[in-house]
Every structure is written in structure tokens, then in C-alpha cells.
Amino acid sequence: MKPGDKAKLTKQTFLHQGIFIFTGSTVEIKEIQSDKAIVIYNDKEGYPHDLEMNLTDLAPIS
Template sequence: MKVGDRVKLTKKTFLFQGIFIFTGATVEIKELNSDKALVIYNDKEGYPHDLEMALSDLAPL
């Protein structure tokens, strides 16, 4: 995985700041750290949200 890649979430559906983040949603990697990634999640209205996810919660498309 590298910055700019589109991946899917494998984490169970959860609530983040009043927005449901669904399992299997496609996100774009914005920034990578050793064990975490900052990803961009677009909600159903198309608004982007930055989420910090563990690399284990991401899988290739």
C-alpha cells in the first residue's frame, strides 16, 4: 500500500463523529505511518472525512 491507493475497510461498521463508516467502504490513503494510515472516507453525500485506521483494518480492492 502507498499514498494515493484506494483500499477497502475490513473493520466492522462503526460510528465516527455522527457518521456511520461501513465495512467494505472504499477509502483513499492520504498518509502512511509505521502501523497506521490516515485515509479519506467520502460519506453518502460525497463529503470527505479523514480517519486514522490501523493497517490491519485495510485491504486491497
């Protein structure tokens, strides 16, 4: 995976700053670090949120 790619969240649904982040949601990879990625998650109203995720919590979209 590289910046600009789309990925699917495999992590169980969780709450982040008052926003539910749902398993199976599509995110866009913004930045890759050694074992983490910064991803852009769009909430149900369409507002973008930057999240730091482990690479193991992301799956490529086939």
C-alpha cells in the same frame, strides 16, 4: 499500499463523529505511518472525512 492507493475497509461498521463508517467501503490512502494510515472516507453525501485506521483494518483492492 502507498498514498493515493484505494483500499477497502475490513473493520466492522462503526460510528465516527456522528457518521457511520461502513465495512467494505472504499477509501483513499492519504498518509502511511508505522502501523497506521490516514485515509479519506467519502460519506453518502460525498463529503470527505479523514480517518486514522490501523493497517490491519484495510485491504488492497484487487
